[in-house]
Amino acid sequence: MGTTVRAGMRESRCPAGSWEVVDGRPDQRLRGGVRGYRGYRFGVGHTLRRLEMPIQMVSMVVLFDAPIRMSRGPSATLQCGAGEILVTGLQTQAVFAEHSGRMEAVEVLLSPGMAYRLLGIPMSDIAEAHVSITDLVRGRDARVADRLAAAPDWAARFDVLDDFLLRRCADGRDPDAQVMESWRALQRSSGTDRIRLLRDTAGWSSRHLENRFRQTIGLAPKKAARVFRLQRALSLLAAGTRPSQVAMGSGFSDQAHFSREFKAMTGLTPSQFVAHRDGEPAGSQRLDRVDQQVTSLMLPALSA
Structure with missing residues:
Protein backbone atom coordinates (compact mmCIF):
# COMPACT_ATOMS: atom_id res chain seq x y z
CA MET A 1 0.00 0.00 0.00
CA ASP A 174 -30.03 23.69 15.70
CA PRO A 175 -29.88 20.50 17.76
CA ASP A 176 -30.92 20.65 21.41
CA ALA A 177 -27.99 22.23 23.31
CA GLN A 178 -28.60 20.27 26.54
CA VAL A 179 -28.80 16.97 24.67
CA MET A 180 -25.54 17.73 22.90
CA GLU A 181 -23.84 18.54 26.23
CA SER A 182 -25.08 15.21 27.63
CA TRP A 183 -23.80 13.46 24.50
CA ARG A 184 -20.37 15.06 24.91
CA ALA A 185 -20.31 13.98 28.57
CA LEU A 186 -20.91 10.38 27.48
CA GLN A 187 -18.19 10.76 24.87
CA ARG A 188 -15.68 12.10 27.41
CA SER A 189 -16.34 9.19 29.76
CA SER A 190 -16.39 6.54 26.96
CA GLY A 191 -19.92 5.69 28.01
CA THR A 192 -19.19 5.16 31.70
CA ASP A 193 -21.10 8.18 33.08
CA ARG A 194 -24.25 7.11 34.90
CA ILE A 195 -27.42 8.08 33.05
CA ARG A 196 -28.79 9.39 36.35
CA LEU A 197 -25.99 11.99 36.37
CA LEU A 198 -26.93 13.11 32.85
CA ARG A 199 -30.57 13.35 33.88
CA ASP A 200 -29.82 15.35 37.03
CA THR A 201 -27.43 17.69 35.19
CA ALA A 202 -30.08 18.40 32.56
CA GLY A 203 -32.80 18.80 35.19
CA TRP A 204 -35.09 16.44 33.28
CA SER A 205 -36.99 13.28 34.08
CA SER A 206 -35.59 10.00 32.76
CA ARG A 207 -38.38 9.79 30.19
CA HIS A 208 -37.86 13.34 28.98
CA LEU A 209 -34.10 12.80 28.63
CA GLU A 210 -34.72 9.60 26.66
CA ASN A 211 -37.23 11.25 24.33
CA ARG A 212 -34.96 14.21 23.63
CA PHE A 213 -32.00 11.90 23.00
CA ARG A 214 -33.96 9.85 20.49
CA GLN A 215 -35.04 13.01 18.68
CA THR A 216 -31.56 14.52 18.40
CA ILE A 217 -29.19 11.54 18.64
CA GLY A 218 -31.31 8.60 17.51
CA LEU A 219 -30.61 6.30 20.44
CA ALA A 220 -31.66 6.47 24.08
CA PRO A 221 -28.80 7.40 26.45
CA LYS A 222 -28.24 3.85 27.69
CA LYS A 223 -27.90 2.53 24.13
CA ALA A 224 -25.60 5.40 23.17
CA ALA A 225 -23.40 4.58 26.18
CA ARG A 226 -23.14 0.98 24.97
CA VAL A 227 -21.68 2.19 21.66
CA PHE A 228 -19.03 4.29 23.42
CA ARG A 229 -18.06 1.38 25.69
CA LEU A 230 -17.82 -0.99 22.73
CA GLN A 231 -15.55 1.37 20.82
CA ARG A 232 -13.27 1.67 23.85
CA ALA A 233 -13.17 -2.13 24.12
CA LEU A 234 -12.41 -2.60 20.42
CA SER A 235 -9.50 -0.17 20.59
CA LEU A 236 -8.04 -1.92 23.64
CA LEU A 237 -8.39 -5.38 22.07
CA ALA A 238 -6.79 -4.20 18.83
CA ALA A 239 -3.89 -2.80 20.84
CA GLY A 240 -3.26 -6.22 22.37
CA THR A 241 -4.90 -5.75 25.79
CA ARG A 242 -6.10 -8.99 27.36
CA PRO A 243 -9.92 -9.38 27.43
CA SER A 244 -9.99 -9.52 31.24
CA GLN A 245 -8.26 -6.13 31.37
CA VAL A 246 -10.48 -4.76 28.59
CA ALA A 247 -13.60 -5.47 30.65
CA MET A 248 -12.24 -3.47 33.56
CA GLY A 249 -10.93 -0.65 31.39
CA SER A 250 -14.14 -0.19 29.37
CA GLY A 251 -16.74 0.20 32.11
CA PHE A 252 -18.20 -3.32 32.12
CA SER A 253 -19.23 -4.78 35.46
CA ASP A 254 -17.23 -7.99 34.95
CA GLN A 255 -15.79 -10.32 32.32
CA ALA A 256 -19.10 -12.11 31.74
CA HIS A 257 -20.91 -8.80 31.16
CA PHE A 258 -18.23 -7.72 28.69
CA SER A 259 -18.39 -11.01 26.76
CA ARG A 260 -22.20 -10.90 26.52
CA GLU A 261 -22.27 -7.29 25.34
CA PHE A 262 -19.46 -7.79 22.86
CA LYS A 263 -21.13 -10.82 21.28
CA ALA A 264 -24.54 -9.10 21.17
CA MET A 265 -23.15 -6.01 19.45
CA THR A 266 -20.60 -7.54 17.06
CA GLY A 267 -21.71 -11.15 16.56
CA LEU A 268 -18.21 -12.24 17.63
CA THR A 269 -16.53 -13.22 20.86
CA PRO A 270 -13.57 -11.04 21.88
CA SER A 271 -11.17 -13.86 20.91
CA GLN A 272 -12.85 -14.24 17.50
CA PHE A 273 -12.50 -10.51 16.90
CA VAL A 274 -8.79 -10.61 17.77
CA ALA A 275 -8.26 -13.61 15.47
CA HIS A 276 -10.01 -11.83 12.58
CA ARG A 277 -8.10 -8.63 13.20
CA ASP A 278 -4.74 -10.36 13.47
CA GLY A 279 -5.48 -12.43 10.37
CA GLU A 280 -6.25 -9.47 8.12
CA PRO A 281 -3.67 -8.73 5.43
CA ALA A 282 -1.92 -5.38 5.56
CA GLY A 283 -3.14 -2.62 3.25
CA SER A 284 -6.74 -1.95 2.37
CA GLN A 285 -8.03 -4.37 4.99
CA ARG A 286 -6.77 -2.08 7.74
CA LEU A 287 -8.23 1.16 6.45
CA ASP A 288 -10.67 1.82 9.28
CA ARG A 289 -13.22 4.48 8.51
CA VAL A 290 -12.30 6.65 11.51
CA ASP A 291 -8.75 7.47 12.61
CA GLN A 292 -7.75 5.82 15.90
CA GLN A 293 -10.91 3.72 16.05
CA VAL A 294 -11.69 0.15 15.09
CA THR A 295 -14.64 0.34 12.73
CA SER A 296 -14.38 -2.56 10.30
CA LEU A 297 -13.28 -6.15 9.71
CA MET A 298 -12.73 -7.67 6.28
CA LEU A 299 -14.61 -10.98 6.00
CA PRO A 300 -14.62 -13.81 3.46
CA ALA A 301 -17.29 -13.43 0.77
CA LEU A 302 -20.47 -15.44 1.20
CA SER A 303 -20.72 -18.60 -0.84
CA ALA A 304 -22.92 -18.35 -3.89
Missing part, protein backbone atom coordinates in the same frame (compact mmCIF):
# COMPACT_ATOMS: atom_id res chain seq x y z
CA GLY A 2 1.25 3.49 -0.84
CA THR A 3 0.12 6.52 1.18
CA THR A 4 0.74 10.18 0.33
CA VAL A 5 -0.43 13.42 1.93
CA ARG A 6 -0.92 16.54 -0.17
CA ALA A 7 -3.19 19.57 -0.41
CA GLY A 8 -5.05 18.61 2.77
CA MET A 9 -5.78 15.09 1.52
CA ARG A 10 -4.39 11.69 2.42
CA GLU A 11 -4.30 9.23 -0.47
CA SER A 12 -3.83 5.46 -0.04
CA ARG A 13 -3.49 3.29 -3.14
CA CYS A 14 -2.76 -0.29 -4.05
CA PRO A 15 0.51 -0.47 -6.03
CA ALA A 16 -1.30 -2.59 -8.62
CA GLY A 17 -3.97 0.11 -9.02
CA SER A 18 -6.92 -2.06 -7.98
CA TRP A 19 -8.14 0.30 -5.24
CA GLU A 20 -7.69 3.75 -3.76
CA VAL A 21 -8.98 5.48 -0.64
CA VAL A 22 -8.70 9.27 -0.31
CA ASP A 23 -9.42 11.19 2.90
CA GLY A 24 -10.24 14.89 2.80
CA ARG A 25 -10.89 17.60 5.38
CA PRO A 26 -14.15 19.53 5.27
CA ASP A 27 -14.40 23.30 5.23
CA GLN A 28 -13.32 24.70 8.60
CA ARG A 29 -16.87 25.94 9.25
CA LEU A 30 -18.08 22.32 9.19
CA ARG A 31 -15.38 20.65 11.26
CA GLY A 32 -17.27 20.71 14.55
CA GLY A 33 -19.80 18.27 13.16
CA VAL A 34 -18.30 16.76 10.00
CA ARG A 35 -15.57 14.29 10.94
CA GLY A 36 -14.25 13.93 7.42
CA TYR A 37 -14.70 12.90 3.80
CA ARG A 38 -13.54 9.63 2.31
CA GLY A 39 -13.53 8.67 -1.35
CA TYR A 40 -13.41 5.00 -2.39
CA ARG A 41 -12.62 3.38 -5.71
CA PHE A 42 -12.37 -0.42 -5.97
CA GLY A 43 -11.80 -2.68 -8.94
CA VAL A 44 -10.46 -5.86 -7.35
CA GLY A 45 -12.40 -8.42 -9.41
CA HIS A 46 -13.92 -10.31 -6.47
CA THR A 47 -16.58 -9.71 -3.83
CA LEU A 48 -15.57 -7.63 -0.82
CA ARG A 49 -17.47 -8.08 2.42
CA ARG A 50 -16.92 -6.14 5.63
CA LEU A 51 -18.32 -6.21 9.13
CA GLU A 52 -18.95 -2.61 10.14
CA MET A 53 -18.91 -2.01 13.88
CA PRO A 54 -21.21 0.41 15.72
CA ILE A 55 -19.66 3.88 15.84
CA GLN A 56 -20.81 7.16 17.38
CA MET A 57 -21.32 8.84 14.02
CA VAL A 58 -23.88 8.96 11.24
CA SER A 59 -22.63 7.86 7.81
CA MET A 60 -23.78 9.37 4.52
CA VAL A 61 -22.61 7.56 1.36
CA VAL A 62 -23.12 8.76 -2.22
CA LEU A 63 -22.67 5.95 -4.76
CA PHE A 64 -21.33 6.54 -8.27
CA ASP A 65 -21.03 3.00 -9.57
CA ALA A 66 -22.12 -0.55 -8.71
CA PRO A 67 -24.51 -1.19 -5.80
CA ILE A 68 -23.69 -2.09 -2.22
CA ARG A 69 -25.77 -4.29 0.07
CA MET A 70 -26.27 -3.71 3.78
CA SER A 71 -27.56 -6.35 6.19
CA ARG A 72 -27.43 -7.73 9.71
CA GLY A 73 -27.26 -11.29 8.48
CA PRO A 74 -26.55 -13.40 5.38
CA SER A 75 -29.58 -11.98 3.54
CA ALA A 76 -29.29 -8.39 2.31
CA THR A 77 -31.86 -6.03 3.78
CA LEU A 78 -31.08 -3.02 1.60
CA GLN A 79 -29.42 -2.60 -1.76
CA CYS A 80 -28.42 0.91 -2.74
CA GLY A 81 -27.40 1.72 -6.32
CA ALA A 82 -25.57 4.36 -8.34
CA GLY A 83 -26.81 7.91 -7.83
CA GLU A 84 -28.38 7.16 -4.46
CA ILE A 85 -27.59 8.73 -1.09
CA LEU A 86 -27.47 6.16 1.70
CA VAL A 87 -27.60 7.26 5.34
CA THR A 88 -26.81 4.94 8.24
CA GLY A 89 -27.92 6.17 11.65
CA LEU A 90 -26.40 5.14 14.96
CA GLN A 91 -26.33 1.37 15.39
CA THR A 92 -26.02 -0.95 18.38
CA GLN A 93 -25.28 -4.02 16.25
CA ALA A 94 -22.61 -4.61 13.64
CA VAL A 95 -23.79 -4.77 10.02
CA PHE A 96 -22.47 -6.45 6.89
CA ALA A 97 -21.55 -4.32 3.87
CA GLU A 98 -20.92 -6.15 0.61
CA HIS A 99 -20.18 -5.20 -2.97
CA SER A 100 -18.99 -6.97 -6.08
CA GLY A 101 -15.42 -5.65 -5.85
CA ARG A 102 -16.16 -2.82 -8.28
CA MET A 103 -17.39 0.26 -6.45
CA GLU A 104 -16.89 4.02 -6.41
CA ALA A 105 -18.38 6.19 -3.68
CA VAL A 106 -17.78 9.02 -1.26
CA GLU A 107 -18.62 8.87 2.45
CA VAL A 108 -19.26 11.70 4.91
CA LEU A 109 -19.10 11.00 8.64
CA LEU A 110 -21.30 13.27 10.74
CA SER A 111 -21.88 13.83 14.43
CA PRO A 112 -25.51 13.04 15.33
CA GLY A 113 -26.13 16.74 16.02
CA MET A 114 -24.85 17.72 12.59
CA ALA A 115 -26.90 14.97 10.94
CA TYR A 116 -29.99 16.31 12.74
CA ARG A 117 -29.26 19.79 11.40
CA LEU A 118 -28.56 18.66 7.84
CA LEU A 119 -31.34 16.14 7.35
CA GLY A 120 -34.15 17.95 9.17
CA ILE A 121 -35.69 14.73 10.48
CA PRO A 122 -35.73 13.04 13.91
CA MET A 123 -32.62 10.92 14.25
CA SER A 124 -34.81 8.10 15.57
CA ASP A 125 -36.06 7.74 11.96
CA ILE A 126 -32.65 6.47 10.86
CA ALA A 127 -31.34 4.83 14.05
CA GLU A 128 -30.64 1.09 13.68
CA ALA A 129 -31.35 1.49 9.96
CA HIS A 130 -29.89 2.19 6.52
CA VAL A 131 -32.06 4.63 4.61
CA SER A 132 -31.89 6.02 1.08
CA ILE A 133 -32.53 9.76 1.43
CA THR A 134 -32.32 10.54 -2.27
CA ASP A 135 -35.99 11.62 -2.29
CA LEU A 136 -35.47 13.77 0.82
CA VAL A 137 -32.92 16.00 -0.93
CA ARG A 138 -34.82 18.48 -3.10
CA GLY A 139 -34.31 21.66 -5.13
CA ARG A 140 -30.73 22.49 -6.06
CA ASP A 141 -29.48 19.82 -3.65
CA ALA A 142 -31.35 17.12 -5.59
CA ARG A 143 -28.51 17.04 -8.14
CA VAL A 144 -25.69 16.67 -5.61
CA ALA A 145 -25.08 13.02 -6.57
CA ASP A 146 -24.79 14.02 -10.26
CA ARG A 147 -22.45 16.90 -9.41
CA LEU A 148 -20.26 14.61 -7.34
CA ALA A 149 -20.12 11.97 -10.06
CA ALA A 150 -19.22 14.57 -12.70
CA ALA A 151 -16.43 16.21 -10.67
CA PRO A 152 -13.01 15.53 -12.24
CA ASP A 153 -11.17 14.37 -9.12
CA TRP A 154 -11.53 13.79 -5.37
CA ALA A 155 -10.52 17.34 -4.45
CA ALA A 156 -13.33 18.70 -6.64
CA ARG A 157 -15.76 16.21 -5.13
CA PHE A 158 -14.85 17.35 -1.64
CA ASP A 159 -15.48 20.95 -2.75
CA VAL A 160 -18.96 19.91 -3.92
CA LEU A 161 -19.59 18.35 -0.53
CA ASP A 162 -18.49 21.53 1.23
CA ASP A 163 -20.94 23.57 -0.85
CA PHE A 164 -23.79 21.09 -0.28
CA LEU A 165 -23.26 20.73 3.47
CA LEU A 166 -22.69 24.44 4.15
CA ARG A 167 -25.92 25.32 2.38
CA ARG A 168 -27.96 22.70 4.22
CA CYS A 169 -26.31 23.63 7.49
CA ALA A 170 -27.29 27.27 7.05
CA ASP A 171 -30.92 26.26 6.49
CA GLY A 172 -31.01 23.59 9.21
CA ARG A 173 -32.40 23.58 12.73
